[in-house]
Amino acid sequence: xxxxxxxxxxxxxxxxxxxxxxxxxxxxxxxxxxxxxxxxxxxxxxxxxxxxxxxxxxxxxxxxxxxxxxxxxxxxxxxxxxxxxxxxxxxxxxxxxxxxxxxxxxxxxxxxxxxxxxxxxxxxxxxxxxxxxxxxxxxxxxxxxxxxxxxxxxxxxxxxxxxxxxxxxxxxxxxxxxxxxxxxxxxxxxxxxxxxxxxxxxxxxxxxxxxxxxxxxxxxxxxxxxxxxxxxxxxxxxxxxxxxxxxxxxxxxxxxxxxxxxxxxxxxxxxxxxxxxxxxxxxxxxxxxxxxxxxxxxxxxxxxxxxxxxxxxxxxxxxxxxxxxxxxxxxxxxxxxxxxxxxxxxxxxxxxxxxxxxxxxxxxxxxxxxxxxxxxxxxxxxxxxxxxxxxxxxxxxxxxxxxxxxxxxxxxxxxxxxxxxxxxxxxxxxxxxxxxxxxxxxxxxxxxxxxx
Numbered sequence: 001x002x003x004x005x006x007x008x009x010x011x012x013x014x015x016x017x018x019x020x021x022x023x024x025x026x027x028x029x030x031x032x033x034x035x036x037x038x039x040x041x042x043x044x045x046x047x048x049x050x051x052x053x054x055x056x057x058x059x060x061x062x063x064x065x066x067x068x069x070x071x072x073x074x075x076x077x078x079x080x081x082x083x084x085x086x087x088x089x090x091x092x093x094x095x096x097x098x099x100x101x102x103x104x105x106x107x108x109x110x111x112x113x114x115x116x117x118x119x120x121x122x123x124x125x126x127x128x129x130x131x132x133x134x135x136x137x138x139x140x141x142x143x144x145x146x147x148x149x150x151x152x153x154x155x156x157x158x159x160x161x162x163x164x165x166x167x168x169x170x171x172x173x174x175x176x177x178x179x180x181x182x183x184x185x186x187x188x189x190x191x192x193x194x195x196x197x198x199x200x201x202x203x204x205x206x207x208x209x210x211x212x213x214x215x216x217x218x219x220x221x222x223x224x225x226x227x228x229x230x231x232x233x234x235x236x237x238x239x240x241x242x243x244x245x246x247x248x249x250x251x252x253x254x255x256x257x258x259x260x261x262x263x264x265x266x267x268x269x270x271x272x273x274x275x276x277x278x279x280x281x282x283x284x285x286x287x288x289x290x291x292x293x294x295x296x297x298x299x300x301x302x303x304x305x306x307x308x309x310x311x312x313x314x315x316x317x318x319x320x321x322x323x324x325x326x327x328x329x330x331x332x333x334x335x336x337x338x339x340x341x342x343x344x345x346x347x348x349x350x351x352x353x354x355x356x357x358x359x360x361x362x363x364x365x366x367x368x369x370x371x372x373x374x375x376x377x378x379x380x381x382x383x384x385x386x387x388x389x390x391x392x393x394x395x396x397x398x399x400x401x402x403x404x405x406x407x408x409x410x411x412x413x414x415x416x417x418x419x420x421x422x423x424x425x426x427x428x429x430x431x432x433x434x435x436x437x438x439x440x441x442x443x444x445x446x447x448x449x450x451x452x
Contacts, residue, residue: 053127056127059428062123063430063432064295064297065126066119066432067281067432068276068277069118069122069273069276070115072272072275078434086116089101103264110266110269114273119238120439121238122237125242126241128371129245130245130246132369133246135367135448136228139228139329141228141229143225224255226255227256227257229258229332230243230257230331230332232260232333233313234313235260235262236260236269236270238336240273241297243256243306252300255303256303259308260308263312266308270308274304274306277298277304278299280295314346314354318361322360330365330367331363332369333358333369335369335372336370340379343380352394352398364411365450366412366448366449368446368448370445371443373441375443379391380394392419392443392445396416399414412450413449413450414447415448415450416446417447419446422441423444425440425441
């Protein structure tokens with residue numbers, strides 16, 4: 001489902017060049033200086049969210065997340081061909097050739113995509129998750145005694161169901177993106193803040209050889225008592241890192257298990273990033289004391305479990321989706337910068353059918369989190385006259401306002417728990433990353449599955 005990007009701004013983006021100085025010398029360390037933002041018409045809660053991201057997720061942990069990306073994708077970030085690779089990805093997206101951009105893309109292209117556009121999104125997603133922590137607590141379930149004693153099972157019913165459903169998407173109907181980037185109105189450039197290069201002998205974790213794959217298991221000595229499970233439709237690197245950041249702010253007895261489902265082959269990317277999030281970063285011989293003692297974002301590693309399945313959610317029947325969920329306990333389902341692209345690329349009919357299938361199969365008490373571009377950037381055209389409707393209106397019409405007599409909610413009915421039309425996430429000046437990143441703006445909506 002690989003999320004398509006709005007490329008009006010980024011197709012001309014050459015800011016990654018700023019991370020290098022002439023003649024191949026390392027770029028000088030510098031602080032990020034976000035551009036001045038125009039006054040926003042967001043609500044007071046949105047304004048509060050703008051100013052408290054460091055309070056919600058400490059800057060030390062934000063930096064650990066960015067350092068994890070820098071470590072996982074150091075080879076492509078340091079490659080002389082990095083700028084060329086990015087331009088090829090942008091060109092494919094501009095031409096709406098999502099098969100070339102994602103499904104058939106080379107491994108280095110997917111790495112470059114994740115290294116360039118996923119870090120900011122992951123930080124913003126983490127802040128969103130921490131902002132709804134009181135709701136997520138209701139999804140925590142006791143870890144079974146057998147798992148406590150013998151180690152956690154690999155994503156249990158979810159991974160088993162996904163393994164039976166892996167298919168190749170050849171229709172081209174579904175969008176192909178993992179973490180979309182927005183146009184100029186959605187993002188503002190931030191000056192590059194290069195990190196020290198890794199030593200030549202720094203280890204790089206190889207990707208897995210099969211999918212779906214379980215990246216970590218819980219050792220026998222674990223004290224993990226509770227678990228929260230996430231199914232991320234169109235998910236990839238940013239969603240995985242966001243969960244890791246969320247866990248870093250939770251009690252050590254809580255484990256997070258995330259299943260990432262997308263039509264593009266993101267498994268190697270997910271594997272490399274998972275390792276970087278759960279293992280202390282490699283230490284260069286030139287590292288200072290702080291760098292030498294840096295911790296992993298998630299400790300112990302057993303607290304984070306991930307699997308990836310290459311599937312087209314829109315092509316799945318209600319029965320297939322039910323087997324994929326395969327859960328009795330409530331789960332968090334995420335559509336992060338995915339839903340609007342489904343409406344746009346696959347059409348309202350197919351997207352509505354998918355939402356209704358999800359509604360019919362998700363366990364009661366589950367949460368649905370939707371994050372996407374704000375305002376006019378999230379509109380879908382309907383009918384011969386191509387009348388445009390906001391994504392939020394279409395979503396509410398399907399999930400909340402649909403008459404019960406339609407009998408399309410055999411499993412649950414959705415109630416809106418939280419909603420915000422426009423929120424800015426701004427990177428702190430002190431954060432360091434090898435290349436330029438951007439601030440971002442988004443809308444957020446949270447729904448809970450209740451009895452009809």
